[in-house]
Amino acid sequence: MSSFRNALLAAVVMVVGAAGAAQAALTVSGSVGGAPTGVTLDNLDWMPLGAGVSGPSPQSGITVSLTPNAQAVQGSASGLYAAPFLSGGNGTGFGNPIGTDQPNGTDTTTYITSGSTGATAGAVAEILLPGLQKYFGLLWGSVDDYNTLSFYDGATLVGSITGSDVTASPNGDQGVNGTLYVNITSTVGFDRVVATSSQFAFEFDNIAFNPTVPVPEPASLGLLGLGLLGLGAALRRRRG
Secondary structure, three states, X not given: OHHHHXXXXXXXXXXXXXXXXXXXXXXXXEXXXXXXXXXXXXXXXXXXXXXXXXXXXXXXXXXXXXXXXXXXXXXXXOOOEOOOEEOOOOOOOOOOOEOEOOOOEEOXXXXXXXXXXXXXXXXXXXXXXXXEEEEEXXXXXXXXOOEEEEEEEOOEEEEEEEHHHOOXXXXXXXXXXXXXXXXXXXXXXXXXXXXXXXXXXXXXXXXXXXXXXXXXXXXXXXXXXXXXXXXXXXXHHHHO
């Protein structure tokens, strides 16, 4: 009974936390399970390797600008960049062709490294989106606290997050525990996303976006509903 009660309390905390987070510009969740359904997916596999401007994407219409030492790469290069690691269905929908699933394990496909502003001033990976969006997702590899993702509406900064907003341990783990699929929602529309890193590179793959905030999956809705029902029942008992 105590474990069931704890589960209910956890669900209620999720509801209250979500209500508070809605007041912020950006809401962030780092997890396994990949992007939500009903959003536009792009696995970046269409990009030529190296730096420069690529696009528009035949998958999604995005344009990507990579300023050295930001690059589209494959594999890992010691001291420079490390391939993300997929687990828990994070590659759902991101296979080639797009819509099929990318398998778990080390990412063997094309991904982006932001380069390091510490090594090369101005190193940046910039994604220009087709119109204003309120949701953005990406497979964030070897999360570090000095990785920064910034969101813009034209030249206006909407908000930014770092690896510390994604996980409590942003220590650059290059294995299964270091890569998360990160979902970000915003109360303000954005049409440009910029990735930078002050030390070792920021690696990412498998982006997703949507002009509206995606509806939670049915399982999540059920969990939230269970929490509310439990809270209501507890209140009725106390009033009795």
